[in-house]
Amino acid sequence: MRSRTFFLTFLVVALLLAGVGSFYASGHADGLEHVAGQLGFLDRAERSPTADGPFGGYSTKGIEDARVGGGLAGVAGSLLVLALALGLFRALRRRDDSDEPAESQG
Amino acid sequence: MHVPDGFIDATTSLATGAVAVAGVTLALRGARRELDDRTAPMAGLVATFVFAGQMMNFPVGAGTSGHLLGGALAAVLAGPWTAVLAITVVLLVQALLMADGGITALGTNVTLMALVAVVVGWLVFRGMLAVLPRRTSSVAPAAAIGAFVSVPAAALAFTGIYAVGGTAPVPLYTVVTAMLSWHLVIGLGEAAITGLVVASVVAVRPDLVYGASGALAAQQLEIRQRATT
Numbered sequence: 001m002r003s004r005t006f007f008l009t010f011l012v013v014a015l016l017l018a019g020v021g022s023f024y025a026s027g028h029a030d031g032l033e034h035v036a037g038q039l040g041f042l043d044r045a046e047r048s049p050t051a052d053g054p055f056g057g058y059s060t061k062g063i064e065d066a067r068v069g070g071g072l073a074g075v076a077g078s079l080l081v082l083a084l085a086l087g088l089f090r091a092l093r094r095r096d097d098s099d100e101p102a103e104s105q106g
Numbered sequence: 107m108h109v110p111d112g113f114i115d116a117t118t119s120l121a122t123g124a125v126a127v128a129g130v131t132l133a134l135r136g137a138r139r140e141l142d143d144r145t146a147p148m149a150g151l152v153a154t155f156v157f158a159g160q161m162m163n164f165p166v167g168a169g170t171s172g173h174l175l176g177g178a179l180a181a182v183l184a185g186p187w188t189a190v191l192a193i194t195v196v197l198l199v200q201a202l203l204m205a206d207g208g209i210t211a212l213g214t215n216v217t218l219m220a221l222v223a224v225v226v227g228w229l230v231f232r233g234m235l236a237v238l239p240r241r242t243s244s245v246a247p248a249a250a251i252g253a254f255v256s257v258p259a260a261a262l263a264f265t266g267i268y269a270v271g272g273t274a275p276v277p278l279y280t281v282v283t284a285m286l287s288w289h290l291v292i293g294l295g296e297a298a299i300t301g302l303v304v305a306s307v308v309a310v311r312p313d314l315v316y317g318a319s320g321a322l323a324a325q326q327l328e329i330r331q332r333a334t335t
Binding site: 001003006007010011013014015017018021022025026027028029030031032034035036038039040041044045046048049050051053054055056057058073074076077078079080081082084085086088089090092093094095 | 107108109110111112113134137138139141142143144145146147148149150151153154155157158159161162163164165166168169170171172173188191192195196198199200201202203204205206207208209261264272273274276280281284285288289292310311314
């Protein structure tokens with residue numbers, strides 16, 4: 001598979017999961033939340049200072065529909081992660097003209 | 107497994123913050139050896155996939171769910187140092203944009219998911235590769251086992267941090283038992299997702315799987331040998 005095709009497929013799968021699939025994900029408390037509730041320290045959790053942000057709690061401010069709002073938040077978060085991670089990794093990458101020897105991994 | 111603000115006291119949060127900064131600083135140096143023109147875009151997509159994958163909570167019974175941590179997955183696909191950075195980026199976006207995981211708890215969350223889960227997942231993966239046949243078909247099962255172990259490992263690390271700086275007095279053994287039992291089950295989901303994704307990428311582009319390079323080289327050598335004899 002060509003790199004372009006592969007990368008595009010990988011990105012589309014991620015965006016579909018975050019934008020569409022996440023609506024169908026389990027809404028139950030996760031393992032840590034469940035344990036915290038069971039053992040009585042869940043009430044120690046403080047509201048995050050970023051909870052009122054535009055995508056706080058994986059929803060989109062001003063959009064009532066959970067499917068649309070959650071999907072938008074998922075896509076926005078994914079694209080932000082992509083931009084930040086790509087920027088960081090491109091800045092860190094070994095350039096072709098680098099004299100650093102390529103390390104084989106095995 | 108995202109720890110909210112308030113679970114862990116300020117002193118301990120400062121300490122886990124220092125651990126997180128030290129780990130990420132090391133990773134910024136180490137990742138330079140893993141990243142080049144070919145692997146940098148792959149690593150960016152791996153981070154994106156982990157963010158998306160973490161939204162897909164799966165039920166594990168009794169009104170409880172689990173989600174991908176992605177530490178082992180990212181380490182196998184992009185390399186362990188790059189994985190530390192990828193998961194850290196995911197956790198930053200989650201805390202700052204989604205209010206998922208606290209702000210003072212960021213150091214704790216980076217320590218648990220970007221350091222402990224990645225390091226344990228990677229080491230177990232390498233250990234499994236050492237005992238499994240040197241073929242690309244061994245990579246996905248080894249990744250799945252690394253992924254499985256990484257989840258209870260992160261749960262244990264949480265318990266350790268809670269024992270030092272938990273804000274509510276809960277007997278340590280009850281925290282250990284509860285955290286481990288749930289996260290062993292969640293680990294099975296982590297293993298299934300990681301195995302499936304790694305197997306899919308190995309099937310189409312094994313050259314883009316960091317953890318497959320050794321097996322791939324061995325396999326190519328083997329083929330060449332047969333052709334010449």
